[in-house]
Amino acid sequence: MFDLGFMEMLVIGVVALIVVGPKDLPGLFRSAGQFVGKAKGMAREFSSAMNAAADEAGVSEINKTIKAAANPQKFGADKIREATKMKSSDEVQAEQRARAEAKAADAKPQNETDKLRAKMTDERKATAEKISKAMAEKAEARMAAEKAAAEAAAAEAKDGS
Template sequence: MFDLGLTELLVIGVVALIVVGPKDLPMMFRNVGRFVGKAKGMAREFSSAMNDAAEESGMRDVAKGLKAATNPVGTAMDGVKEAAQEMAKSIDPTSYKPDSETAKLAAKLAAERAHDAKKIQAATARAAAERKAREASEALAHAEAAEAAVEQAPEQPSSADPAVAPSEGSEAKT
């Protein structure tokens, strides 16, 4: 209501002290407090009377209508929420029993899924076996090629072997 800071209140207090005097100042503050209290009470009473009058005249319904007009999506969602709550109250999930046609269809779908799962597992196992066989044949081919390479390579003496004497051209001259 009033926007008074600390400095403004201090100025008002100093002026009141000078004008009224230190002797009558407490009585004046008491009277001002009573006046402010009465004013707040009257404002509260007026506000509650206006709210009561608005409720009696149907202004709240008009306000809801205006809110619905300005926010139709929110209002529609409120209606959907209310309908869902009513449906949840009327539906008892424990009383649901599928009819025989639904049960047969569910059993048929479950059997088809199990059959498809077995097919997938068999295809995966077959592919894994083929891959392992291919890797084994490749490993065998590599091993045979390595053996053939070892057999074809001429045998060379090792330079670290002490029994082998160095050749004439490799001797160092002193």
């Protein structure tokens, strides 16, 4: 706001020291700081109120439209795509990727290496299922043991009281 250098601030400080005096100078600086703080708070409150009013009025939507219109190539292409119900290049690429992945998943093994990989994949799936089942059984057993221990503790506490 003010472009004050070190020398200008030093001159202002010396003048304030001479005019106000050393006893009242801290009070002057304190009240000046409070005034500046109040002014900043009012400015912040005003700015947030203006932003809220702009959001309610839909200025952000208008701003997006203006930015889109500033790029006529993109604006025109989007409007043409919207009017003709064409897909964007991102959507087309995503569909192509999905088709390629589906094709790769459905592909039959062509050589011995592919057959071996498919066999290993099946073995890994079977092993993973076995591990999952074993973990589920262990978890159920542990939960049953914890439940039995809790019931025993409750029964003991009931008998002890």
